Amino acid sequence: QSALTQPASVSGSPGQSITISCTGTSSDVGGYNYVSWYQQHPGKAPKLMIYEVSDRPSGVSNRFSGSKSGNTASLTISGLQAEDEADYYCSSYTTSSTVVFGGGTKLTVL
């Protein structure tokens, strides 16, 4: 159950787009289309932003999008806004029927 690999930090200016990667193996990310992304502001509970690789829950801005290629999933945020500054975590279902999270990525809006 090794954690998925995410960059520790990414940054971008307001209005720009950024992409956060999430790399796993064929036993998790690559094996299923069951990747989710969560946003967490300091001191708050995580919020589901993307499920099943690319679907958005109701109420989540369409500036957030997800994709996957092989063992790597990606979260793209377009039109960056100050309120997007947060930690982002990917997660995946695994062949062991368990769940694994990524190490998290701190997004800084410059």
Next chain:
Amino acid sequence: QVQLVESGGGLVKSGGSLRLSCAASGFIFSDSYMSWIRQAPGKGLEWVSYISSTGITIYYADSVKGRFTISRDNAKNSLYLQMNSLRAEDTAVYYCARARVARTTVGRCGMDVWGQGTTVTVSS
């Protein structure tokens, strides 16, 4: 409104035990797979365990297997985590969360409702 409220956290000595509870409201609890996730101070999220809507199917992370037990009482709309043989590395905020889709495992559909978390501190 749809809500999860955790309780039971606190300070415990290494080797001790603690039981966390998660009270659910605003949705049909008995239809939902539920999960516990933890976050050590300054660290990332770590999945701990999940339980099916009926309580029959249960999975644990390797880091807690044999020490933690997840359970639920659908009549009381409550989820529990019994934590035994606690270690310093179990110190974390513990969140309970609901699977987004009824009768579907959390790993497949994501977790759309989270509690505010309860803090567990294990002193060595």
